[in-house]
Amino acid sequence: MTTLLWFRSDLRLADNPALAYAAASGEPVVPVFILDDQDCDAWAPGGASRWWLHGSLSALDHDLRKLGSHGLILRRGPAQDAIAALVAQTQAKAVVWNRRYEPWAVALDGRIKAGLRAKGIEARSFNATLLCEPSTFANLQGQPYKVFTPFWKSLRATVPVPTPIAAPAHMTPLAKSLASDALASWALRPTRPDWAGGLNAHWTPGEAGAQARLQTFLDDGLLTYRERRNLPGQAGTSGLSPHLHFGEIGPWQVWRAAVTAASAQTGDPMTPGVETFLSEVAWREFSAHLLFHFPTLPTAPLRPQFERFPWRVDAKALSAWQKGLTGYPIVDAGMRQLWTTGWMHNRVRMIVASFLIKHLLLDWRDGEAWFWDTLVDADLASNAASWQWVAGSGADAAPYFRIFNPITQGEKFDPDGAYVRRWVPELGRLSNGVIHAPWTASAIELSAAQVRLGQDYPRPIVDHFVARARALEALAHIKTDREQDVAR
Ligand SMILES: Cc1cc2nc3c(=O)[nH]c(=O)nc-3n(C[C@H](O)[C@H](O)[C@H](O)COP(=O)(O)OP(=O)(O)OC[C@H]3O[C@@H](n4cnc5c(N)ncnc54)[C@H](O)[C@@H]3O)c2cc1C
Structure with a gap:
């Protein structure tokens, strides 16, 4: 009895319940990946995600062949049609996969399951990508959590750590060979212009890379995670986000490994560093739960009064932000790190997002869309939840009136200017005292550092204090009386 194993955002062999289930029978397994840009509600993967996907599929194909499989079968969507065609070609009696939780994916799964079962074919899905699934986790009132801390406390206290699932030693291939698209024919990687040099240098997609x-x-x-995680000039975080997004590693694998390593290194499985790290992993989880329960999260503010927010439309300002030419060094460093590597440090993501929304008064959805296209870890849930968090319009969000000062944020979290020097090299010779506000440097300092403001590096496109006042005024348009009191 042949089983079709449909890979999605679970591109790994170990700790993969659908794969383990399919391989355990000893019967032929056909592993398949379907590129389906139509079923995802206008959220087809962006450029950086496609670059990653190419590498990840190539690695998975290689790993599957080592198990004895004929390799990954590649088909283009819609997924339901591709699966129906493959079932007919292989006479498969079962289709198994690991679930995704985006609203479009939940709907698609339902359609595919119903269609297969109507034809008497076994359709079975598993959880491989979350610590706990949104459909089974609620607060004491049976409602979805909207605040992170109780969500995290309850997750820690109540969700059991599952037993790891080893990668199978062997996968029985189908006797006959099947047609597959060539990965190169999907053109997931750029050719001309090839903007992916920095991505190639920074990342190794695939399970081994993870x-x-x-x-x-x-x-x-x-x-040292707790002390260093906010310092973008240091490699103080895991860099696991794209690997987690594509399922090259699962969150329980990360959890178990962190606890085991801390135990071995300190005797305490939950040292403060581990506790903080796992709580960040839980933010990913919280975001997935929010998106599951509030499916409009990527497109509409969770707090409806933000529908009335007077966003500006300013293509020039948006372009300066995207290119890292705002005149605020920490913002520009972040945007250039993003463009070059497909990733940006979390602290700086918060700073650049706050700058777009509050200093430029541009709609958070403009930033969300840019991140969607340029991040290798672009994730519908984490991206939308984080943008709404910064905007103040989301669940458990930062209050809108808390406006990051890009100068003091730079001074606090990049005190020696290492991050700015790396990504904005034209400011590299400025002293630590002025590197986060070059317009405050004296003419002599600027000249010694070979910086001509307005030529080598832009002057600020908005004044921080003027922009702050403008943002608070805009907020007054949408606030209730009670919120005005809190803001005062
Ligand atoms: C405006 C904005 C947009 C974002 N967009 C995304 C996105 O599209 N995809 C994405 O994975 N993360 C997103 N984040 C969250 C966070 O910035 C990244 O997950 C983190 O920087 C990844 O780096 P790391 O793997 O080194 O994280 P670590 O600090 O090592 O954390 C470990 C893991 O926990 C998860 N995590 C950590 N922080 C968060 C968080 N705040 N929210 C959700 N998950 C978190 C990630 O999976 C991460 O890999 C966004 C944050 C902001 C402020």
Whole structure:
């Protein structure tokens, strides 16, 4: 009896319940990945995600062949049609997969399951990507959590750590060979212009790359995570987000590895570094739960009064932000890190998002869309929840009136200017005292550092204090009386 194993955002062999289930029968397994840009509600993967997907599929194909499989079968969507065609071609009696939780994916799963079962074909799905699934986790009133801390406390206290699932030693291939698209024909990677040089240099997509990155973090970053995670000039975080997004590693694998490493290194499985790290992993979880329960999260503010927010439309300002030419060094460093590597440090994501929304008064959805296209870890839930968090319009969000000062944020979290020097090299010779506000440097300092403001590096496109006042005024349009009191 042949089983079709439909890979989605679970591109790994170990700790993969659908794969383990399919392989355990000893019967032929046909592993398939479907590129389906039509079923995802206008959220087809962006450029950086497509670059990653190419590498991840190539690695998975390689790993599957080592198990004895004929390799990954590639088909283009719609997924339901592609699966129906494959079932007919292989005479499969079962289709198994690991679930995704985006609203479009939940709907698609339902349609596919119903269609297969109507034809008498076994359709079975599993959880491989979350610590706990949104459909089974609620607060004491049976409602979805909207605040992170109780969500995290309850997750820690009530969700049991599952037993790891080993990668199978062997996968029985189908006797006949099947047609597959060539990965190159999907053109997931850029050719001309090839903007992906920095991505190639920074990342190794695939399960082995994920494990290597995890190991580096366990050795060098885990125990100091709490102290270093906010310092973008240091490699103080795991860099696991794209690997987690594509399911090259699962959150329970990360959890178990962190606890085991801390135990071995300190005797305490929940040292403060581990506790903080796992709570960040839980933010990913919280975001997935929010999106599941509030499916309009990527497109509409959760707090409806933000529908009335007087966003500006300013293509020039948006372009300056995207290119890292705002005149605020920490903002520009972040945007250039993003463009070059497909990733940006979390602290700086918050700073650049706050700058777009509050200093430029541009709609958070403009930022969300840019991140969607340029992040290798672009994730519908985490991206939307984080943008709404910064905007103040989301669940458990930062209050809108808390406006990051990009100068003091830079001074606090990049005190030696290492991050700015790396990504904005034209400011590299400025002293620590002025590197986060070059317009405050004297003419002599600027000249000694070979910086001509307005030529080598822009002057600020908005004045911080003027922009702050403008943002608070805009907020007054939408606030209730009670919120005005809190803001005062
Ligand atoms: C405006 C904005 C947009 C964002 N968009 C995304 C996105 O599209 N995809 C994405 O994965 N993360 C997003 N984040 C969250 C966070 O910035 C990244 O997950 C983190 O920087 C990834 O780096 P890391 O793997 O080194 O994280 P670590 O600090 O090592 O954390 C470990 C893991 O926990 C998860 N995590 C950590 N912080 C958060 C968080 N605040 N929210 C959700 N999950 C978190 C990630 O999976 C991460 O890999 C966004 C944050 C902001 C402020």
